[in-house]
Amino acid sequence: MKKTNKKVILAIILISYFMILLDNSIIFTGTVKIAAELNLSQTTLSWVTNAYSLTFGGLLLLGGSIGDIIGRKRVFMIGLTVFAVGSLLVGLANSAVMIILARAFQGIGSAILAPTTLALLMDSFSGEVRTRAIAAYGATAGIGASIGLVIGGIFASLLSWRDGFFINVPIAIIMIGLTVLFIPTTQATQAKRLDLIGALTSIIGMTALVYSLVGQQGRLLALLVAVVAIAAFIWQEARTKQPMMPLRLFADCERLGGYIARFFYLDAMLSMWFLTPQIMQTHLGFTPLQAGIGFFPLTVVNFIVALQVSKLTTRFGNTKLLTVGIATTAIGMCALGFFSEQVGYALGIAVPMILMGIGQGLTLSPLTVAGVANTLPADAGAASGVVNMVHQIGGSIGMSFIVAVSATFKNGLTSYHVAMGLATVLLIGALLAVIGLILPTLKKESE
Incomplete structure (x- = not known):
């Protein structure tokens, strides 16, 4: 394959992935305008995000498995189409029911696209x-989530929140056209049937788990359903000859450590992305646009550091970058816990964000490498599905837990301090996963 084609393929993959990550966070700085225009209560407004999380998290494993069975190029174009239609419907929504259903449909497209983008990357490139x-x-992954807050603030303040979704439509159409021209058609990586029992139990389990965290009623029942369905899913995957998520993926310590560390890391980061724009608006008087721009220290530094990761990996190795990256993020997160109006934005938020930008830039790429390390070609789609499932579910669980605990404190600043403290603890958990599971594999390889 020509070198030019390889560059175009990578661009298609990254732009498509960036697009779905953008819509995961762009909503945060536009919620006030959405609620005002559609006359949504706070409870109803929460479902604009929750509906997306439910379908995205619930269908991720199925999305990764389907690509292995019917070919990733075909599934990739289906995902782009569904996501584009969902984005159009969100932009056209004129009622609570319509926007919630449209966001759920958009989540289906994301669940198909997210694992397929990584699997296509694994198919298209090898070696260094x-x-x-x-x-x-x-x-x-890091830049898309961070810059979504900035772009969301720009659209909400200067244009319309709807434009943040309408813009996905022409981008998706262009990506579909480029996919037809440049991405080679692939057959199934192995002849197998869809694991229907595994698909059904995983969808029920993941959807019920997300609902138990973000739902309004029947959360305990949903948690019980989630536990039973996930247990049934694991039992099915252990006994079937053609599982949609081979349990051997978790037998490798490097991959397992990557999954656990990613889970805790996204727990902490999504909570910070969700709460910090609010604290900037309520305690510093920032507009949505200013709150979005307030994330520039993190976003810009993250971008600069991330560009150096491949060189740094060659020099220091993946595991060392992970250790330094997560530790630096934890220091920055801890520093956010000392924010106050008196300390101000520069010292209270911008400086900690610089540290987190360095940490995030050093962390997310190595976490992705660890999550697909030593993966067989036939398992690429399943492994990619697990990486993205951990990314999505981890963020939802962490944010729900931290917001629920911190909300018990009536003072807004105290609540934020508690939230950042809890997020720091979760980052320490991610660091321990790297030290306990991934670091020993490095020692074995060097012996």
């Missing part, structure tokens, strides 16, 4: 080029 491509993919 693959390492650099995965580094770019991991960097996109």
Whole structure:
């Protein structure tokens, strides 16, 4: 394949992945305008985000498995189409029911796209080029989420929140056209049937788990359903000959450590992305646009550091970058817990964000590498699905837990301090996963 084609393929993958990550956070700075225009209560407004999380998190494993069965190029174009239609419907929504259903439909497209983008990357690149491509993919995960807050603030303040969704439509159409021209058609990686029992139990389990965290009624029942369905899913995957998520993916300590560390890391980061724009608006008087711009220290530093990750990986190794990256993020998160109006934005938020930008830039790419390490070609889609499932579910669980606990404190600033403290503890958990599971594999390889 020509070198030019390889660059175009990587661009298609990264732009598509960036697009779905953008819509995961762009909503945060536009919620006030959405609620005012559609006359939504706070409870109803929460479902604009929750509906997306439910379908995205619930269908991720199925999305990764389907690509292995019917070909990733075909599934990729289906995902782009569904996501584009969902984005159009969100932009056109004129009622609570319509926007919630449209966001749920958009989540289906994301669930198909997210694992397929990484699996296509694994198919298209090998060796050192693959390492650099995965580094770019991991960097996109951090930059997409951070810059979504900035873009959301721009659209909400200067244009319309609807434009943040309408813009996905022409981008998706262009990506579909480029996919037809440049991405080679792939057959199923192995002849197998869809694991219907596994698909059904995983959808029920993941959807019920997300609902138990973000739902309004029947959360305990949903949690019980989630536990039973996930247990049934694991039992099915252990006994079936053609599982949609081979349990051997978790037998490798490097991959397992990558999954656990990513889970805790996203727990902490999504909570920070969700709460910090609010604290800037309520305690510093920032507009949505100013709150979005307030994330520039993190976003810009993250971008600069992420560009150096492939070189740093070659020099220091993936595990060392992970250790330094997570530790630096934890220091920055801890520093956010000392914010007050008296300390101000520069010292209270901007400086900690610089530290977190360095940490995030060093962390997300190596976490992606660890999550797909030593993966067989036949398991690429399933492994990619697990990476993205951990990313999505981890963020939802962490944010729900931290917001629920911190909300018990009536003082807004105290609540934020508690939230950042809890997020720091979760980052320490991610660091321990790296030290306990991934670091020993490095020692074995050097012996």
